Amino acid sequence: MTLLTVRRDGEIAVVTLDNPPVNAISEAVRKGLYEMVGHLDADPEVKAVVLICAGRTFLAGADVSEFGKPPVEPHLPDVVDRIEAAEKPWVAAIHGAALGGGFEIAMGCRFRVAVESAKVGLPEVTLGVIPGASGTVRTPRLAGVEAAVDLVTGGRPMSAGRALKTGLIDAVVSDLESDAVAFARKALGADLPVPASKRPLDQMPEEFWQAALKSASKAGHQAPLRALDSLRFATENGFAEAMAHERETFLDLRGSEEAAALRHVFFAERAAPKPAALKGVEPRPFRTVGVIGGGTMGAGIAGACREAGMEIILIERDAEAVARGLDNMGKIFDGAVKRGKLTQEGRAERMAGVRGSTDYAELAQVDLVIEAVFEEIGVKRAVFAALGRVCRSDAVLATNTSYLDPRAIAEGLPNPERFIGLHFFSPAHIMKLLEIVPTPDTAPDVLATGFALGRALNKVPVRAGICEGFIGNRILKRYRAEAEALVIQGVPIAEIDAAMRDYGFRMGPFEAQDLGGLDIAFLQREGARAAGQEVPETLGDTLVRAGRKGQKTAGGWYDYAEGDRTPQPSAAVTELLAGWTAGSLDLPRTEIAERLVGAMAAEGQAILDEGIAQTPQDIDLVEVHGYGFPRWKGGPMFATGAS
Known part of the structure; x- marks a missing residue:
């Protein structure tokens, strides 16, 4: 040539x-x-x-x-x-x-x-x-x-x-x-x-x-x-x-190690949108998209899809909820206008391509539906029962669950080969990660549709198998458990967070929980306990039971002054956890970070061994794009030599 x-x-x-x-x-x-x-x-x-x-x-x-x-x-x-x-x-x-x-x-x-x-x-x-x-x-x-x-x-x-x-x-x-x-x-x-x-x-x-x-x-x-x-x-x-x-x-x-890590992430990102297993498989169309639920997650998903040119139908339970959902979408586009990314004319054009309704029959001819309702199996099953009645038999139906078993959600759904899990991360119009979770029934072209949607939304799509928490939240659970284990051994909470900031995270594990809310994981554990699962008590459970849910209650792992989000060490937390902790342990911050990253990598290896993740690179992409792992460290698998 x-x-x-x-x-x-x-x-x-x-x-x-x-x-x-x-x-x-x-x-x-x-x-x-x-x-x-x-x-x-x-x-x-x-x-x-x-x-x-x-x-x-x-x-x-x-x-x-x-x-x-x-x-x-x-x-x-x-x-x-x-x-x-x-x-x-x-x-x-x-x-x-x-x-x-x-x-x-x-x-x-x-x-x-x-x-x-x-x-x-x-x-x-x-x-x-x-x-x-x-x-x-x-x-x-x-x-x-x-x-x-x-x-x-x-x-x-x-x-x-x-x-x-x-x-x-x-x-x-x-x-x-x-x-x-x-x-x-x-x-x-x-x-x-x-x-x-x-x-x-x-x-x-x-x-x-x-x-x-x-x-x-x-x-x-x-x-x-x-x-x-x-x-x-x-x-x-x-x-x-x-x-x-x-x-x-x-x-x-x-x-340098940093350059090697960044090259590793770069190549992983290049490979992610087009997995070799789907070569030659044509995705189904997704020009029109229905989104069930107009809360923070649903509005974010709808906003991302609209930004990519899709026509959106937003479904909510009543007229008031529809209005709130449309308002949530409007605020997303308002933010883009404020940042100079969108004109007022562009905002109007975006919103013109969105309509809200309480009637599932409006979804009769859409190509793709993404459910983003409350994380409760009964609620989600009811949604898909309705979708099974009104949607075209070839319409792709997706759940945005982050913990629940997609197989249980789709139980009894007609044409189950069209069903798939699409786990977006909040805020969905900003976060790059998209975990794609097929069930055993999911057709290859439906799986290809998930990846094509990821490309259209400029996401980093990663295939995940079915287990509690899929890839990202399962590793997050292990990471938090290891952080709590350090606290029990006597390492100060603030020192653990500082160690992870030094490593390159924007926040340590306890600061991040306070920001997102301790009650989210607590409710998930409580749901599992109610279902008869053996779920050990955690330090976080102790705090939530005492009313400490994070910044939303002015106190979680830390105390927060009114109007100030600066975390302050809490005497109340020290007292609440006194029965758990054993004195004081002085560990170098590098060793703290090594322990926590090692725990993430160990869970990642288990996920690989079980076939939940396809490659170590996929695990690293999940952690970098979904959980704030420093890009220049390459992800937990790369950082520990497992990639």
Whole structure:
């Protein structure tokens, strides 16, 4: 396959790169571009060069198949330098995304033009490294230091319109190839700008760098901080010195544990939406969706589906509940307007695609129904009994249960092959995780529909087998039990939470329970006890029985002052648990975290052994996207060597 082809448009050479599926920068691409510069410089008929890419995107970064392997010449910085030093000026014509090394190649070109829908970015920090081919050195020379810091340390892509304002690109065009050729021809008639490497740099005050440091520190891992250091070094030193510093930093980070963990999550995320077992299986359509229940969870699910373009029918038990459910959805879109993600016109359009009703007959022709009612088996069974009477026989029927056995919920349902569990996480319009739980009767195309829905909603879908709590909540139960075991051994509650924050969680296990409410898990345990199951008493049960349910009651594992959510150690909790705990135990925070992460991994291994999860990577995705496990640690299975 020929990666690079050249055609002539008068004095302009149009170089087309075609390396599907995303024009990744492989060794062959680097070598081809490096040699192409010399070939075109030697052609007296060529006065300028347009670099354009075939397919759906511009150069979208490094070839992931080369991750973790020794770099092979020509190295990317040398390719970028060679393009910049070409006798004939190059114009990068960008569509889709120019990311990472792809954007660094574009910055080596004398000019950059892009279609309006294009994005540019340097996402390397999300993989635990920094740009390694001038991203921290050329970017501030093109866009200014402030924009460069935002782009490089944040890792988020930038729209073509914003990139134009910052100076990262030179024009937004409509017809990419013809307009890029016209741009190049016009540029030849004017004085060429100096290459990016020779442009001056602003000097920023110390206050700017300190504010940037504070912001970069919020990421929790070292790559954004090292990227900021490289950017600052570039403003205080010459181009060659800055390039050497950037490359040294990049190579140092590439072999780090954080980079390995972030690559692990990256590859797991890539694989998750399209499991190999479903290759060739076509999903059922889901253009119209019914949602049963308009509370926080139901409204979140409905909002996510509407955002993805589906028509929504929201069913509630009475008119008042319907009104509340629609209001809950409206508040979701209001939040998007407030954040600048949606216009008022867009909000109106979203709500126009939603209607509420108390009549299940309204669902007679929908493609998919998702039940999101109270977590009680009788209530859920009644819902599906009604759905079985009114829905099409091929409509997919899904339950959002987080603990109950889906087989019991679907008992007696006609056409049970259309039934599946879809466990969303709250708030459902924000949280990325979607546990997909088939029953033994679930048809392959219904399972495929679950994964297709996950892709449509931009979720991370993970298949889970049937057990109490599926993957995530089962591990959460073990995690909390191990945390309580430490308390019983005499480790202070606040010290356990601090250890997990130090590890990278936003909250420790007890702070998180106080936020969500201790009564949720308590009621689940009480339900199991009422059903005759042997469920041991927990420390949490003791607190709930004493009226301490968390922040909602101004006290759970901690005390909370009125109007203040800052947790304070509680003398009342110490007294309530006095009969459980044995003195005081001083453990290093690293050992506390090791104990808790080890418990999560041990439960994960049991889940694997039982076939509840398909792979260790799936378990890590569940923990990262559903339970706040620090991404740069890779998940409990990776962190403990089980992945």
